[in-house]
Amino acid sequence: MKIFKIPAGVYAANCYIVVDESTNKAMVIDPGGNADDLLKFINRNYLSVEYIALTHGHADHIGGVKSLKTSLDVPIMAHVDEIEILKDADKNLSSQMAMDSIEIEPSIFLKDGDKFFLGNLEVTVIHTPGHTQGGVCFKIEDNLFSGDTLFKGSIGRSDLYGGNPKVLIDCIKEKILNLGDDIKVWPGHGEATTIGEEKLFNPYLN
Secondary structure, three states: OEEEEEEEOOOOEEEEEEEEOOOOEEEEEOOOOOHHHHHHHHHHOOOEEEEEEOOOOOHHHHOOHHHHHHHHOOOEEEEHHHHHHHOOOOOOOHHHOOOOOOOOOOOEEEOOOOEEEEOOEEEEEEEOOOOOOOOEEEEEOOEEEEEOOEEOOEEOOOOOOOOOHHHHHHHHHHHHOOOOOOOEEEEOOOOOEEHHHHHHHOHHHO
């Protein structure tokens, strides 16, 4: 398994390209922009992209989705509760950001506990509302792609549409912190961390 972290878009949100080395199949998580650059990377590495997977629908995480989907012709995956903001440029904030208004509809609707395969890698969907109603994390082996749910030393904001601070913290404590201290967390912004490190040092979780 290989993980490529590519800050994408004007807001440099972390886009991740996850590759199953045994099959060269890949998924793109949260392409926030720079679709042309992402496509060049994919082609240069001869990757076979299977999915565009979204942790949530905020504009800084979906800015490159339309262009990338047009070029790759692969399904967009998002939680069923995230459809509302993905289809509304005001609610996903793209109408207020330095980008074109974005309104998209997923083709695969995810729910908590869903599992799917990327080549030989099993991906587990963990629904973690609180930042948005349909926010999710993707767990692959000992790696967790947490979107804007959990950051190194912080958590996602909960003052935007669909946010709820209590729900967010409860989800992290009940669904994330029990996954194992050695799980590496790849957040939507900033540096990677581990669950063990966040248990010890994250002020929002103590």
